[in-house]
Amino acid sequence: MAAYFPAQASDIEAARQAALDAYAIVDSGPERAFDDIVRLAVMLCGVSAASISLIDRDRVWFKAQVGVDQSQVSRDLSLCNHAIDQPGRTLVIDDLDLDPIPAAKRRRLGGRPPRFYAGVPLLSPDGHPLGTLSVADVEPRHLTSAQVEGLELLARQTQHLLELRRLMLEQGQQLSAREAAARHAEQARAELQRRHEELLRSATRDPLTGLLNRAAMEEMLAETLTRDPSERTPYTLLLLDIDHFKLVNDVHGHLAGDQALRAVADAVTESIRKSDIAVRFGGEEILVYLPGSALDGAAEVAYRIRERVAHAPLPFAVTVSIGIAAGDPRRDLPEQTFDRADQALYRAKAGGRDRVAVDDTPRFISIDPD
Numbered sequence: 001m002a003a004y005f006p007a008q009a010s011d012i013e014a015a016r017q018a019a020l021d022a023y024a025i026v027d028s029g030p031e032r033a034f035d036d037i038v039r040l041a042v043m044l045c046g047v048s049a050a051s052i053s054l055i056d057r058d059r060v061w062f063k064a065q066v067g068v069d070q071s072q073v074s075r076d077l078s079l080c081n082h083a084i085d086q087p088g089r090t091l092v093i094d095d096l097d098l099d100p101i102p103a104a105k106r107r108r109l110g111g112r113p114p115r116f117y118a119g120v121p122l123l124s125p126d127g128h129p130l131g132t133l134s135v136a137d138v139e140p141r142h143l144t145s146a147q148v149e150g151l152e153l154l155a156r157q158t159q160h161l162l163e164l165r166r167l168m169l170e171q172g173q174q175l176s177a178r179e180a181a182a183r184h185a186e187q188a189r190a191e192l193q194r195r196h197e198e199l200l201r202s203a204t205r206d207p208l209t210g211l212l213n214r215a216a217m218e219e220m221l222a223e224t225l226t227r228d229p230s231e232r233t234p235y236t237l238l239l240l241d242i243d244h245f246k247l248v249n250d251v252h253g254h255l256a257g258d259q260a261l262r263a264v265a266d267a268v269t270e271s272i273r274k275s276d277i278a279v280r281f282g283g284e285e286i287l288v289y290l291p292g293s294a295l296d297g298a299a300e301v302a303y304r305i306r307e308r309v310a311h312a313p314l315p316f317a318v319t320v321s322i323g324i325a326a327g328d329p330r331r332d333l334p335e336q337t338f339d340r341a342d343q344a345l346y347r348a349k350a351g352g353r354d355r356v357a358v359d360d361t362p363r364f365i366s367i368d369p370d
């Protein structure tokens, strides 16, 4: 009797179970295509019951059924388990009462034990028996060879449906795996970009004030100079220096000096537009590039900065001196504009500090006579 149901899981049984698991079908909901097949089997064979039975570990579970009382039965109570003993053959038993299979091994049909049974094994592509397409009746029956052939055709259709299901499942898994890989790649790319920006930031920013450093300014200047002069817009340069900063350090200490530097940098950043560029140019000097600005506009910015510095949240007073010069890329070299801003700053210092001075030197050097 061990042939009905192997007493313990052999390697063959484990492989068979793995083949069934690949379909992920056991305990799934009803599906019209499978339901139609069992209805067709009932009509074809003129019987009261039919089922698509799948043999799962210790139970037989019905994917579709007509006229069968339960939705699953214990494996040792199922005739289907018997049918897969010979996977290549359709098992037909006209009268079970005349067969050696004990009555206990029969599921119930409308409360009664079946007398007739025919089951076609359902196979995976590599030959593992997954279950059966079976028909049954409470009366003895005899199927014609055309009915048996029809039942086998329906079993083949069932196998196609199972394969379709497995392929769709595999495709879904592949898609999810591809999506997960794409998500992973995107995360890695974003992380790389973040690190790149961080590196760029630390290479171009002054750590104390957060302003651009001089190296970044020189790179920007080089880039500007390679542009077509006719495309470059006039600009102003604003050169700012903290007054008596040495004294601030000497009286209040170097850390307080750093604090003052940060406060002045903040005052500058808050007073300029996004398109303007502020650079920590030297120890306590800040250079601001205002593209598209004329001297009067730049002077307004300078006064704004001075005002903000005067109200900076510091425990001691700090003032700044600012020199301003206008540059025209079609007429001046940037160094010449810078020199004029520096001279203006010198005049602001010489005039008593805490003030803004605008360049008033005549501009006679031209790099483009047009």
Ligand SMILES: Nc1nc2c(ncn2[C@@H]2O[C@H](COP(=O)(O)OP(=O)(O)OP(=O)(O)O)[C@@H](O)[C@H]2O)c(=O)[nH]1
Pocket: 208, 241, 242, 243, 244, 245, 246, 247, 249, 253, 254, 255, 256, 257, 258, 261, 282, 283, 284, 349, 353
């Ligand atoms: N705390 C601090 N001090 C700095 C930093 N960089 C430069 N300094 C100081 O800034 C001071 C600049 O002093 P000076 O160039 O003599 O000019 P000043 O005292 O500001 O005087 P005037 O510019 O003539 O008003 C020096 O004492 C530098 O050590 C910095 O990052 N932090």
